[in-house]
Amino acid sequence: MAGDIPGLIEGADGKLRCAWHGNLPDYQTYHDTEWGRPVTADIRLFEKLCLEGFQSGLSWLTILRKRENFRDAFDGFDFRVLATRPESEIERHLQNAGIIRHRGKIASVYNNARRAVELVEEHGSLAAFFWSFEPQAHERPDVFDFDALRANPKTEVSTRISKLLKKKGWSFVGPTTVYAFMQAMGLVNDHIEGCFCRAEVEHERQKLKRPITAN
Structure with a gap:
């Protein structure tokens, strides 16, 4: 069944999923419960x-x-806390074998x-900034073309966000990363x-109250 649709794989539970998780248990859980589900919490973003x-x-x-x-290692990624840490923290992390x-x-x-x-001060929240770039239908790649997605893991929108973040001083935010x-x-x-997750994710996206930027 999955073989008829490129990019899908059938799990032990008989459900069809995007193939990239390879049916590895932890990766499958991430695919099923996190990936693609809309997030508006600044720390998670x-x-x-x-x-x-x-x-x-x-x-x-x-x-x-x-x-x-x-x-x-990174204070739960609370960026307000991290922003106050001294540069000496970097040396400590370099001794931590549990991270990269x-x-x-x-x-x-x-x-x-x-x-x-700085971005929160300007826009009210990270969520408001990033969600203001939510692509319109005409800005989206063909999500049904698995090979095209793999070959071109960036879009005009992600390139635009990347350029703006870099202009604001962010690093490691290339268009593919974004x-x-x-x-x-x-x-x-x-x-x-x-x-099977596609419809669930779309339902969550439809229900989502989009954050509004302060500017």
């Missing part, structure tokens, strides 16, 4: 953008399995925390047609 930055050059599964370690010990990516968390505080963030946080619904 900040966390995901940081973790997508850590993922650069790696697999999301690697990051997912270290996520609790990252949360412990990449100096640039670690430093980026603290830099982006300060930029996040699009992965958009997919995960529900700004788009990229569950493949036929995946």
